[in-house]
Amino acid sequence: MYFRRTLTSAVFGCALLASPAHAAVNPGKLGASYDATRANVAFKVYSSRATRIELFLYSSATGSEEKARYVLSPGAGGVWSTSLAVATLNSRGLTGTLYYGYRAWGPNWPYSASWVKGSATGFASDVDASGNRFNPNKLLTDPYALEMSHDPVTATMSNGTVYASGALYRTIDTGAIAPKGIVLAGDTQSTGAKPTRALKDDIVYEVQVRGLTKNDTALTSAYRGTYKGAGLKAPYLASLGVTAVEFLPVQETQNDTNDNDPNTNAGDNYWGYMTLNYFAPDRRYAYDKTPGGPTREFKEMVKAFHDQGIKVLIDVVYNHTGEGGAWNPADKTTYNIYGMRGLDNPTYYSLTADQQASWDNTGVGGNYNTRNLVAQNLIVDSLAYWRDKLGVDGYRFDLASVLGNTCQHGCYNFDKMDAGNALNRIVSELPPRPAGGGSGVDLIAEPWAIGGNSYQVGGFPTGWAEWNGAYRDTLRQMQNKLGSAPVTPGQLAARLAGSSDLFGDDGRKSWHSVNFITAHDGFTLKDLYGCNGKNNSQAWPLGPSDGGEDNNNSWDQGGIAADQRKAARNGMALMMLSAGVPMIVGGDEALRSINCNNNPYNLDSSANWLSWTLSADQANFKAFSAAMMAFRKAHPALRPANFYSSADNNGNAMEQLRWFKPDGAVADATYFNDASNHALAWRLDGTELGDTAAAIYAAHNAWNAQVNFALPWPGAGKSWYRVTDTCNWAEGASQVRAPGFEDAVGGENASYGLCARGTVLLIAR
Numbered sequence: 001m002y003f004r005r006t007l008t009s010a011v012f013g014c015a016l017l018a019s020p021a022h023a024a025v026n027p028g029k030l031g032a033s034y035d036a037t038r039a040n041v042a043f044k045v046y047s048s049r050a051t052r053i054e055l056f057l058y059s060s061a062t063g064s065e066e067k068a069r070y071v072l073s074p075g076a077g078g079v080w081s082t083s084l085a086v087a088t089l090n091s092r093g094l095t096g097t098l099y100y101g102y103r104a105w106g107p108n109w110p111y112s113a114s115w116v117k118g119s120a121t122g123f124a125s126d127v128d129a130s131g132n133r134f135n136p137n138k139l140l141t142d143p144y145a146l147e148m149s150h151d152p153v154t155a156t157m158s159n160g161t162v163y164a165s166g167a168l169y170r171t172i173d174t175g176a177i178a179p180k181g182i183v184l185a186g187d188t189q190s191t192g193a194k195p196t197r198a199l200k201d202d203i204v205y206e207v208q209v210r211g212l213t214k215n216d217t218a219l220t221s222a223y224r225g226t227y228k229g230a231g232l233k234a235p236y237l238a239s240l241g242v243t244a245v246e247f248l249p250v251q252e253t254q255n256d257t258n259d260n261d262p263n264t265n266a267g268d269n270y271w272g273y274m275t276l277n278y279f280a281p282d283r284r285y286a287y288d289k290t291p292g293g294p295t296r297e298f299k300e301m302v303k304a305f306h307d308q309g310i311k312v313l314i315d316v317v318y319n320h321t322g323e324g325g326a327w328n329p330a331d332k333t334t335y336n337i338y339g340m341r342g343l344d345n346p347t348y349y350s351l352t353a354d355q356q357a358s359w360d361n362t363g364v365g366g367n368y369n370t371r372n373l374v375a376q377n378l379i380v381d382s383l384a385y386w387r388d389k390l391g392v393d394g395y396r397f398d399l400a401s402v403l404g405n406t407c408q409h410g411c412y413n414f415d416k417m418d419a420g421n422a423l424n425r426i427v428s429e430l431p432p433r434p435a436g437g438g439s440g441v442d443l444i445a446e447p448w449a450i451g452g453n454s455y456q457v458g459g460f461p462t463g464w465a466e467w468n469g470a471y472r473d474t475l476r477q478m479q480n481k482l483g484s485a486p487v488t489p490g491q492l493a494a495r496l497a498g499s500s501d502l503f504g505d506d507g508r509k510s511w512h513s514v515n516f517i518t519a520h521d522g523f524t525l526k527d528l529y530g531c532n533g534k535n536n537s538q539a540w541p542l543g544p545s546d547g548g549e550d551n552n553n554s555w556d557q558g559g560i561a562a563d564q565r566k567a568a569r570n571g572m573a574l575m576m577l578s579a580g581v582p583m584i585v586g587g588d589e590a591l592r593s594i595n596c597n598n599n600p601y602n603l604d605s606s607a608n609w610l611s612w613t614l615s616a617d618q619a620n621f622k623a624f625s626a627a628m629m630a631f632r633k634a635h636p637a638l639r640p641a642n643f644y645s646s647a648d649n650n651g652n653a654m655e656q657l658r659w660f661k662p663d664g665a666v667a668d669a670t671y672f673n674d675a676s677n678h679a680l681a682w683r684l685d686g687t688e689l690g691d692t693a694a695a696i697y698a699a700h701n702a703w704n705a706q707v708n709f710a711l712p713w714p715g716a717g718k719s720w721y722r723v724t725d726t727c728n729w730a731e732g733a734s735q736v737r738a739p740g741f742e743d744a745v746g747g748e749n750a751s752y753g754l755c756a757r758g759t760v761l762l763i764a765r
Helices: 009-018 086-091 209-213 227-232 234-240 293-307 340-348 373-388 400-404 422-429 469-480 489-496 500-506 561-577 616-634
Strands: 031-034 040-046 052-058 068-071 079-085 099-105 204-207 244-247 311-316 394-397 442-445 465-467 513-515 581-585 657-660 679-685 695-701 707-710 720-725 743-746 751-754 758-764
Touching: 040 086, 040 340, 068 079, 079 086, 099 340, 204 209, 209 227, 227 234, 227 293, 234 293, 234 616, 293 311, 311 442, 340 373, 373 422, 400 422, 400 442, 422 442, 469 489, 469 561, 489 679, 561 581, 561 616, 561 695, 561 758, 616 720, 679 707, 695 707, 695 751, 751 758
Parallel strands: 204 244, 204 581, 244 311, 311 394, 394 442, 442 465, 465 513, 513 581
Antiparallel strands: 031 040, 040 079, 052 068, 052 099, 657 679, 679 695, 695 758, 707 751, 720 743, 720 758
16 A cells, blocks of 8 residues: 555644654555566556556657557556556567556546647646646656656757647657666665764765766776766775765766757756655766666675765755756746656645745745655655665755645745655654764755745754755855955854854754755855855856855965965865864865855856866865865864753753853853954863863964964863974975974963964864
8 A cells, every 4th residue: 555655635644643753665666577486577657637647658768659558557545557567568669678658637627538649639738727737648757766868958869849738739749769667576686784873973075976076087987077087086085094985976867968069058967966866876976878777887886885885865856856947937827847847846846836936945846845745755665776786875955945845836835844845854864873873874955945934954853964054155255255244253252163053942963953054055165265256157067057055265375375275275174173073075185176266056067076186285175175084084073962061960060062262262252242353262171071182272373464362271281293284384295294293382371473374273182
């Protein structure tokens, strides 16, 4: 039965309470699958509104008509199905890989026995009053297909208008050219032993799977830009200190045409945020593109990272899909029909109150209907599939506020307390990893969308970590907006200490804050400190790219290259010294630049892929980055399980963290709240935090002149030793001292002169 997840919305709350603590992979067995003997194939697809669904089977992906077609039978819970004997299929000429799709009829296009492909027979309207958009001329991909044959638009079929509804397009038949689902037989390939590391102990590396290796001439040419190539970089990331790799979207998206013209950005989708299928690994990233190849190769890649102790996180896009929105807001009839829209539009998509158009908080067409129970099923089923079958360890959810929506049509309202939203459903059925580590998944939200009450940094429910946009903004402004952005030392301290003001009110901890200064969406670390504004209109391969944020809180440091490198060292150091989970962008460890383009979503180009040939300055910065990651990993005081405290659980006085003014006095509220103060120091008590170091001291000077810091007590019988100073005088290949080789500085009340816009790190021993 598929009863567990197809109850009506009227009993939604009961359904949620009855759901198991650990989601099974697709318990209703939607999709296409062989039985245990491989003698029969079952096909199941959901539609609550269709009046007829036919299965079309093909012997090839494109260029030919179907070999067979079968009418599906409606069943309980809106599931349509049929089971076919392989022997019967063989007799119809279907002897190899099975490619399939569906055609559906419904209230706006009732079935007529005289209908033929490419005709308007039976047509009533492109959209009816209930939001239905059935069109039997459009072959529909199965939302539960485990692989897809190709994208809607390819190098040999560049006319994407054929998939549209509306008067000009509704009778164009897509059967011979449309993407098909591929029936997989399954495999037992290992994805290795999953790391069970606590999220608080992770260092996340965000990267695009193709861009990671496409420029790497050390790899076999055919492996570059593929899952296989990415797996070969696992030892490098381990040596750098990375513990979790977070791939930009790897679920199927429209990108087959990126290489049509390799010297322009025409039609390119590089990042991949227009998902066509939530189960299928993107075929374009596979070295082995044969049926089943992308799945096998993805699992091979996951095992390569697991063998190095590195988690694999994937960026998932459940807020919208690649079907997009209206072609023209004034035209309610013309929409793309690839799959879900043609099967059950009001179930899978949020619509306006009159159900004639898409409701949009994404800026790219329209919201996925995350409030609908069946649409949620697809989310949970696909997440469980990637976890259990493909081996991933966690997810970063794009525009995740849409998953907190509490209504289906005609409105948007985020409410983290609503038990029926997708956010709480995911936590209920895919349990997050415990605070101390173990089995479970890491759930990370991008906590904003567009419009309404969608900006929710710090506002997500229990179980969710978040990209901390407040951390990014505060540190950027403190570094780059001296005198123009009123950042107080108290604001900086709150971010460095794990943002208890954002995450402490609902039982979450500092490690629910994913701290980042840069992400794929925006400047690289080098460009953040080397560009005064975006430069997105430049020529290929660095542009042009439309859009992009205008308020970047960036600054070119007066054009002084040495100061730009110093600023980048500050950014890297502060992230590694902050409570929370640091995330860096691929290439930032070696000062990657894309020449001030802050929105390179469409640049599948050599300029946007990571470079593996480094200058001396880049090599030095990579050494600095690796050393700071190593320091973080060596010191649990920097990775607290709870917010820093001034008392233990029994009320006994203890001081894990103390803030200081430059003169050595404790920073009080007056100092903290004064935006004219631009220097702050802090001391972590290692003995209170289970650290091998008696104490750790750091100071950051955001002022434009040297500041002298009076050092605090290092501990009985201890002295302060310098681990690193980000100032230009110390720049070099070994700027961060190895353990035991730190430079002696002095004891309590010793003065340390810290350069303008510099950071110093000391350890007591």
